[in-house]
Amino acid sequence: MLGLTISANARAEISFGGFTRFIFDGEQQSLMVTLINEDPQPALVQSLLQWGDGDPNRDLPMVVNKPLLLIPAQGRASITLFYQGTGLPTDRESFLLLRVMQVPQKPKEENSMQIALQHNMKLIFRPKLPGSLEDAVEKLRWAPSQAAPGSYQARNDTPYYLTLTEVGLRDRTGIPCGNSIEHLMIAPFSSYDLIVPGCSQAAGQISYQFISDSGIAHARQRDL
Template sequence: MKWLYSFAFFLFCQQSLADNIVINGTRFIYSGDAREITVQLSNKADRPALAQVWIDDGNAALTPEQISVPFVITPPVARLEANGGQTVRVHFQGAQLPQDRESLYWLNVLDIPPAPTDSAEDNYVQLAIRSRLKLFYRPAGLPNRTQAIGQMTWKAVPGGVRIDNPTPFYITVTEIFSEVGDESLSHDANMIAPFSQQDVSLDTPLSAGQKIRFMNINDYGSSNSSMAVVE
């Protein structure tokens, strides 16, 4: 009898590589006026690969069968030939989502490896690698996101800083530096939801009037540097 052990690894970082399957982005934006968006999967291996794709609303522990989201994936399971690719289409079903802010979902890609072909391998370990990427539903009526970073405010609080995001966009801050000496104050990534505040612990206290530099992630998954003055 052959024994098969399958493990799904949850990759919560900015990850666009699921073992042998490469994904054409680290985050995806679904504009409210779009008919659909596409996700390109590429198989970099010299053997066929199987990918299962689904979307969740934040609960990573649920299986695709347990999830109810307003999106349809076509195809939900795709075979990728050796060194080939597959286009996956994401279609929004028109559910009543907030129109004054973004909604956050997660795109999952599970790379399912084939079983060994060598019949002599009676016992083997099979690893199923799962990538989990941000999917933002962005209503068509929202303003341009390029102004959002400058609208955030930073207030010194005991042990850190309070970041206020008064915009309708999710904003991810990946690192904070002091202007003087460019000292790194925080290495933790923090995603601030629309119209919300978040306290971030810092290695060095800040004071009102102090200038800081921070890194933030744009729509394309790239990191931008911005400046702010602490209140």
């Protein structure tokens, strides 16, 4: 019977200087992203872009200048994302993913398996828009929904994507109702029906954390 060894190289060795997302300023033609190799061995990485919803049938008007890149041991290198200037809306943000995969080295031992680690980084293309992301969060509206008993609808009437975490309902005394939703993203000019598992009664408050451009969570609470 053959044994199978999982290589110790299957760990996150590529980082992004603390960034968890990238904002592409629509008034610029390119965005530089720095990749850091924290391993004592050189790292070969593959980078590609895709739509945030994973749709493979739409043309993507953006490219990566170095889809395959060798980063020195404990060093850093950069890739640049280029936008062709047309193809994305000018009245709202667009959501894409920057996928960076570390290509595993050839196994040194027989019957061993290398695991390719992949980072899926949020990329928001932001044309020149009125207001700010912080303004958009304050304009987020909640109302009872017909989707399910005890559900609520979030209405985003702004051109910004809103990322919320730890979304939970509470009764009027502040006691949590059901389980919180770990993560949700509300697209521009859209609504989202919030159904909280284990909560089927009317709530008095909703609490959540709003994620800023820098990836920092900011607590918010609203009366319903």
